[in-house]
Amino acid sequence: xxxxxxxxxxPYNTFGIDATAKSFVTANSLSDLQEIIxxxxxxxxxxxxxxxxxxxGIDKLVVLLNLKGITVEEFDNNHVLxxxxxxxxxxxxxxxxxxxxYGGLENLSLIPxxxxxxxxxxxxxxxxxxxxxxxxxxxxxxxxxxxxVFYNSDCNFGYRNSVFKNxxxxxxxxxKVTFKLTKKNHQINISYGAIQxxxxxxxxxxxxxxxxxxxxxxxxxLPDPKKIGxxxxxxxxxxxxxxxxxxxxxxxxxxxxxxxxxxxxxxxAGWLIEQSGFKGKRFGDAGVHEKQALVLVNYxxxxxxxxxxxxxxxxxxxxxxxxxxxxxxxNVI
Ligand code: EPU
Numbered sequence: 224x225x226x227x228x229x230x231x232x233x234p235y236n237t238f239g240i241d242a243t244a245k246s247f248v249t250a251n252s253l254s255d256l257q258e259i260i261x262x263x264x265x266x267x268x269x270x271x272x273x274x275x276x277x278x279x280g281i282d283k284l285v286v287l288l289n290l291k292g293i294t295v296e297e298f299d300n301n302h303v304l305x306x307x308x309x310x311x312x313x314x315x316x317x318x319x320x321x322x323x324x325y326g327g328l329e330n331l332s333l334i335p336x337x338x339x340x341x342x343x344x345x346x347x348x349x350x351x352x353x354x355x356x357x358x359x360x361x362x363x364x365x366x367x368x369x370x371x372v373f374y375n376s377d378c379n380f381g382y383r384n385s386v387f388k389n390x391x392x393x394x395x396x397x398x399k400v401t402f403k404l405t406k407k408n409h410q411i412n413i414s415y416g417a418i419q420x421x422x423x424x425x426x427x428x429x430x431x432x433x434x435x436x437x438x439x440x441x442x443x444x445l446p447d448p449k450k451i452g453x454x455x456x457x458x459x460x461x462x463x464x465x466x467x468x469x470x471x472x473x474x475x476x477x478x479x480x481x482x483x484x485x486x487x488x489x490x491x492a493g494w495l496i497e498q499s500g501f502k503g504k505r506f507g508d509a510g511v512h513e514k515q516a517l518v519l520v521n522y523x524x525x526x527x528x529x530x531x532x533x534x535x536x537x538x539x540x541x542x543x544x545x546x547x548x549x550x551x552x553x554n555v556i
Contacts, residue, residue: 224248224249224250224255224258224259225248225249226246226247226248226284227246227247227248228245228246228247229243229244229245230243230244230246230247230285231243231244232244232269232272232277232281232285235269235272235287236272236273236275236277237271237272237273237335237336237448237452237453237454238272238275238276238277238448238452238453238454238521238527238530239448239452239521239523240276240277240278240452240521240525240526240527240530241524241526242277242278242279242280242281242527242556243280243281244267244280244281244285245280245281245282245283245284246284246285247284247285247287248284248285248286248287249286249287249289250286250287250288250289250290251289251290251291252290253290253363253370253398256286256288256290256363256396256398257363257368259284259286260363260365260368260396261368263284264365264366265283265284266283266284266285266286266365267281267283267284267285267286268286268288268396269285269286269287269288270287270288270309270310270336270337270339270340271312271313271335271336271337271340272336273335273336273337273340273448273454273455274336274340274344274454274455274552274553274554275454275553275554275555275556276454276527276530276531276553276554276555276556277527277556278526278527278528278530278531278555278556279527279556281556288309288310288337288339288396289310290308290309290310290339290398290399291308291310291311292307292308292311293305293306293307293308293311293316293319294306295323298403300406301405301406301407301408302403302404302405302406303325303403303404303406304358304401304402304403304404305320305325305401305402305404306399306400306401306402307338307399307400307402308338308339308398308399309337309338309339309340309396309397309398309399309400310337310338310339311337311338312337312338313331313334313335313336313337313338313341313346314332314333314334314335316328316338317329317331317332317334317434318332318434320402320404321430321431321434324406324407324430325404325405325406325430326404326405326406326409326410326411326430327351327355327356327402327403327404327405327409327410328351328353328356328402328404329411329430329431329433329434329437330348330349330350330351330412330415330418330433330437331346331347331348331349331351331353331437332434332437332438332441333437333438333441333442334346334348334455335448335455338399338400339396339397339398339399339400340397341353341400342357342360342378342380342385342387342397342400343385343387343388343397344383344384344385344388344552345378345380345381345382345383345384345385346383347382347383348437348441349412349415349417349418349437349440350412350414350415351412352380352382353380353402354375354378354380356402356403356404357375357378357380357400357401357402357403358374358375358401358402358403359372359373359374359375359400359401360372360373360378360397360399360400360401361373361397361398361399361400362395362396362397362398363395363396363398364394364395365393365394365395365396366394370398371395373386382459382460382462383459383552409430411428411430411433413428413433413436417440418433418436418437418440421435421436421437421439421440422436443514444514444515445512445514445515445518446512446514446518446520451512451520451521451522452520452521452522452523452525453512453518453519453520453521454518454519454553455518455553456492456517456518456552457517457518457519457534457551457552457553458492458496458517458534458537458549458550458551458552459492459549459550459551459552460489460490460491460492461489461490461492461495461547461548461549461550462483462487462488462489462490463487463488463489463490463547464486464487464488465485465486465487465488467546468480468488468490471490471545475498478490478494479491479494490547491517492516492517492541492549493515493516493517494516495541495544495545495547495549496511496516496517496537496541497516498544498545499537499540499541499544501516501537501540502516503516505522506529506533507525507529508521508522508523508524508525508529509521509522509525509529509530509532509533510522510533511533511537519533519534527555527556531555534551537549538551
């Protein structure tokens with residue numbers, strides 16, 4: 224294995240932030256990973272780099288997870304278990320599943336990042352989260368170098384959340400993820416309003432048609448990280464008490480919302496940010512996307528500090544106007 228020194232991480236994070244890794248190594252296999260953690264346990268894991276904001280250089284050994292491969296196993300008459308190694312690109316994996324007519328991931332088309340990171344924040348979009356099809360994952364315990372299997376119930380999946388963001392944070396390296404997908408009788412989910420209006424064949428859409436509809440919606444709203452640096456939703460949609468919500472609704476009768484439970488309501492952070500006047504605003508090279516206010520963008524050479532400062536300014540403003548604490552969704556390093 225080749226350990227490189229003073230490497231710019233700009234090509235490795237979708238925000239396109241130019242931070243430097245003091246040392247950098249690529250792990251192409253499980254045995255590479257085992258070897259790395261046998262001599263260095265204080266590592267910085269890098270996968271698709273699509274959910275991080277680098278505000279400084281990295282002094283630890285940066286390990287790029289580049290494990291590749293997809294395998295399929297029959298489960299029952301209607302299901303297959305599809306396993307992808309951590310370094311597979313998420314969207315390419317989804318498209319491959321669709322090409323095999325395996326159903327369950329089509330609503331998650333075009334989400335940036337790699338398969339190995341998908342369970343960490345239980346990626347979700349358009350009415351579907353990976354917890355709905357997640358079967359199991361394998362992860363290497365950094366302290367012992369041993370592989371462990373985690374089933375769905377072990378992962379404590381929640382909205383943009385899992386055990387790997389909480390009690391097991393930093394302790395494991397996810398090396399492969401298995402999904403239980405349908406071979407036929409697909410359980411499609413096209414309830415999300417925008418999908419309906421994109422679909423040409425509304426009666427019985429194919430997986431491919433659903434995927435294409437999702438791709439069209441995402442492309443119309445979300446910036447392509449290859450063109451404008453970004454990390455998708457920068458904040459989580461806040462969940463507030465129903466009593467607080469009723470007060471807000473009196474003041475803002477059109478406030479969009481989703482009922483979470485009898486006592487809780489989720490508000491789109493994008494709406495709050497837009498109401499606060501930040502949508503489309505630009506401060507140097509750091510900005511708020513013009514079509515989706517939940518997405519912060521790097522127009523070219525913004526530093527991570529500049530983006531973070533903008534995020535804090537947004538948080539303070541939302542707190543002042545709405546008394547709501549916006550929680551940052553990306554990992555700020
Ligand atoms: N809205 C605004 N202004 C904006 C953006 C949104 O008013 O600038 C309001 C609109 O009323 C809209 C509502 O917010 O109807 C919801 O917007 P959208 O459908 O775009 O979804 P979101 O709640 O803003 C979430 C996810 C996205 C995911 C979409 C679709 C989070 C933090 N974000 O966004 O995930 O693609 O739903 O399911 O839950 C990501 O995590 O990176 C991501 C893009």
